[in-house]
Amino acid sequence: QALADELAAPLAQSAERVDLSIADLTESPARLSDEANSASLFGDKRFIMVRLHSGEAVRAAAAIENLLAGYAGGDPVFIVAAGMADKTALAKSITAAPDALIATCYETSQGDAVAAIGAMARSEGVQMSRDTAADIAALTSNDLVLAKLEVEKIALYLDASPESPKPAESEILSVLGAENDEEDLGLLINAALSGDTKKLSGELAAVSPAGFSEVGLIRLMLRHLVKLADLRAKADQGTGVAKLVNHPSVFWKDRDNFARQLNIWSSAHIARLMERILALEIALKSSGQPDHVLVQEELLTITRKAARLR
Template identity: 65%
Template sequence: MKVKAEDIVRRHRSNPDGFRLTLLCGPNVTRCQALVDELIAPISKSSERVDLTISDLSDNPSRLNDEATSTSLFGDKRHIVLRLNSGEAVRATAAIETLLQSDTSGDPVFVIAPGMGDKTALAKLITDAPDGLIAPCYETSPEQAAAAISGMGKAEGLQLDRNLVQDIAALTSNDLTLARMEVEKIALYLDASPEKPQEAGGDILALLGAENEEEDITFLINAALSGDTGPLSLEIAASKSQGLSEVGLIRVMLRHLTKLAELRSKVDRGSNIETTVKHPSVFFKDRNNYRRQLQIWSSQNLARLIERILDLEIKMKSSGQPDHVLLEEELLLISRKAAKSR
């Protein structure tokens, strides 16, 4: 069954035992991840999570089905999360087909496949499966973001004025994951709830310092990708006392890298860098950063970097090491790589 991204959580929760495999695909990487996080939230505390990647399935296509139908060490419920980076979905087709054709019921499988289209043979396979569920995640328009943010506010007990909704959308570049974080922050500050609704005006963002945090995150990302190791080290040290969200930074960085990869592909097709960065889709304040980074990063290296950042979020959830340590190591590694390529 194929549904719209905004409907998949409701559809899945209406019949959680009816879907053996749920897959999020499409160009919006952060939306894919956010929706899978939302889907597994109700079961994450009561079932064991098993993370798989394409390397776990390449030599053993039955591994996915085996994991879904096997019993955990203590007989607890489990859920499987399979992450497929760009270009890996085709290689996972045999494993997913084996799972969907299995006669043995098992634990639910959630697949994050950013970059995969919803018209592929694999997408059709899942759409036609009675226990398969798939949704493509496209980039969010300003109008869609505004409507979604208003809905988030109502769910949190907030009456957001129109200007504030637009400010949140602009601040987060229409990223609904980041927008939800801002809305939740406002609700917490105002002690709002559906039972005790509160009004929120445009000055609340400045009051909470959301813009400053966004600027700090943007500086860290651009310093790393541009090879500015010295300033990056200083900003990392300063950010420790400011409590920046590591996951929030990762998701902003993924959006930035996706945009950078899109611009790099235009350069590869013959467009010069100066013309590319002056495209209307590039905010004028960001042009210098994109100009520098397009001179440093090739399409191949950007693809690898996106995979590394996606893997970093998995490590944060499973390695046991502090998130800020893992993030600092990765940013400094990226910065040193960029510095050598300048």
């Protein structure tokens, strides 16, 4: 996604962005081609961004094939397809098309993530041990975009710069780490996805006096679901749950939660959950109802579903 955003950045300055989901593509396989080849109402420049979660490329294949067959030099299309193999028939069709290209991004290994985070820290003037870099890698599931935000936050806190480097003590993450800011939201999310109605009710009561960021919860939940979908896909391919959750890419505090949730949610269920959470974010901006009511209702719905699936 970060690569797609970087490639689209020059267009985003003057062109309208059109977002499509797997639901749009499966509902009408011609939709993607139609959007790419139709002029906007006012003749404005546009570009189309499609984000497919793990396993959804297969369901979107017909729409993408239609685009390749009918593309007539219209609006550019960016498709982010997590988990799509580069040896599939669809990938070969994209590679063979004269006006398309496929870029394969491989999952960052723990060692590569730690090395990259160390380099980020040095560029920010933060003197960081390898152990702290490893903790950040685990905390962010080796996501270098998130890791960079963590390093920048530490540099800002320390008032560090390349001209004035500052050491980052091992306790820095307990003070500034994302899990500290998001701990309460994480408790809500894990209670819901684990089907623990009693715990969810208790956590909602605990955060109610001070309130919480509904948008922050949605973003954190989507991040959690992306990781859960990735682990679920690997489990579907035969890797044991215990091996998956004990991998260094899974933050140690989250291992029990992920193990529990992998035994509840299938890949198809996780994909539908993502669609519901994205729809919830849209509803927050357009429904006119209080944000906390919408979010609490959705959390309770997810909890009841998880409880039935257990």
